[in-house]
Amino acid sequence: MQNHSKHFFKDVSDISSMLNHDLINNFAKNLRKLRNDKGRLFFLGVGGSAANGSHAVNDFRKICNIESYCITDNVSELTARTNDEGWDTTFSNWLKISNLSKKDAIFVFSVGGGNISKKVSVNIVNAIKFADKKKCKIFGIIGNKNGYITKKSKNVIIVPCKNNKYKTPIVESFHALIWHCLVSHPQLQINKTKW
Numbered sequence: 001m002q003n004h005s006k007h008f009f010k011d012v013s014d015i016s017s018m019l020n021h022d023l024i025n026n027f028a029k030n031l032r033k034l035r036n037d038k039g040r041l042f043f044l045g046v047g048g049s050a051a052n053g054s055h056a057v058n059d060f061r062k063i064c065n066i067e068s069y070c071i072t073d074n075v076s077e078l079t080a081r082t083n084d085e086g087w088d089t090t091f092s093n094w095l096k097i098s099n100l101s102k103k104d105a106i107f108v109f110s111v112g113g114g115n116i117s118k119k120v121s122v123n124i125v126n127a128i129k130f131a132d133k134k135k136c137k138i139f140g141i142i143g144n145k146n147g148y149i150t151k152k153s154k155n156v157i158i159v160p161c162k163n164n165k166y167k168t169p170i171v172e173s174f175h176a177l178i179w180h181c182l183v184s185h186p187q188l189q190i191n192k193t194k195w
Contacts, residue, residue, distance in 0.1 A: 011163055011170060016177075018160045024178060027155060028187040030137060031066065034105050035188075039136075041068040042098070044091050044127055045109035045175075048168070052109045052175040059183040065190045069098070071127075091127035100130065105137035109175045111168050113140065113147015113156070121148075128152050141178050143171030 034041060041060060043053030050072040060068040071094050072078055081090045095106070106127060108114075114125040125148045131138050138153035145158050159174040161167045182188060 007163075008166060008170075011161065011166055012173070014162075015160055015170065015174065019178075020157060023155075023157055024181060025185075025187075027139060027157070028182055028185040030139075030155065031060075031064070031105075031182065032187045034103075034137065035064065035066045037103050038067075039101075039103040039105060040098075041066050042095065042100070042104065042106045043068065043070045043109065044072070044106060044124060046072075046121060046124070048172045049109035049111070049175065052172060052179075053107075055176070056107070056109070056179045059179065063183045063191050063193065064188045066188075071095070088122040089126055091123045092130040095127055095130055100134050100136060102135040104134075105139060106131045108138070108140035108142070108149055109172075110140065110142045110147065110149070111171045112144045113142035113149045115146075115148060124148070141171075141175050143167055143174075 043056050045053045053070040054073055057068040057070045060066045071091050077094065078090060081093055085093060108124055110121055110124055112120055114121040114128065116122065116125055128138060128149055132152045138149065138155060140149040140153060140156040141159065142149060142156060143159045143161050150156050157178060159171045161170045
């Protein structure tokens with residue numbers, strides 16, 4: 001127990017050194033192109049990842065001037081769709097109504113990245129399928145190299161967490177670290193932060 005914080009932050013340090021920095025820079029380049037092409041960025045995730053998406057929208061809009069939305073921010077629509085249509089299509093149907101096009105991109109925050117056979121994050125899987133059909137860019141930060149998103153996109157950062165005990169908190173923490181790296185990236189940042 002006394003070594004919990006030591007082990008936790010050692011894992012964070014180790015993972016930071018193993019991240020694919022070329023891929024992060026490529027994200028920045030592709031997101032800059034999205035902005036230049038007047039494309040929109042749609043964040044999606046469930047649980048803590050949904051909250052991360054909401055925060056990321058603020059940063060990408062305010063700091064980078066990218067038109068961004070978080071699918072789970074409208075709790076009325078989310079719960080109505082869940083009630084009337086089922087959880088599995090909540091995100092894909094939201095994207096349909098938003099007229100997702102090839103100019104746009106989705107950005108998935110997830111620990112597992114979706115899994116059809118295990119019936120985990122099926123709404124994310126269906127949103128990825130829809131985005132793929134629309135030929136838009138698909139970005140993701142996940143903690144599982146076998147997540148469904150890796151079958152449909154090369155723009156996926158895998159957080160290489162070796163300790164399953166810490167997987168969810170560490171991957172969700174890296175969502176924030178990586179998106180903050182992106183919004184402060186010279187390719188993307190337009191507006192200064194207050195502090």
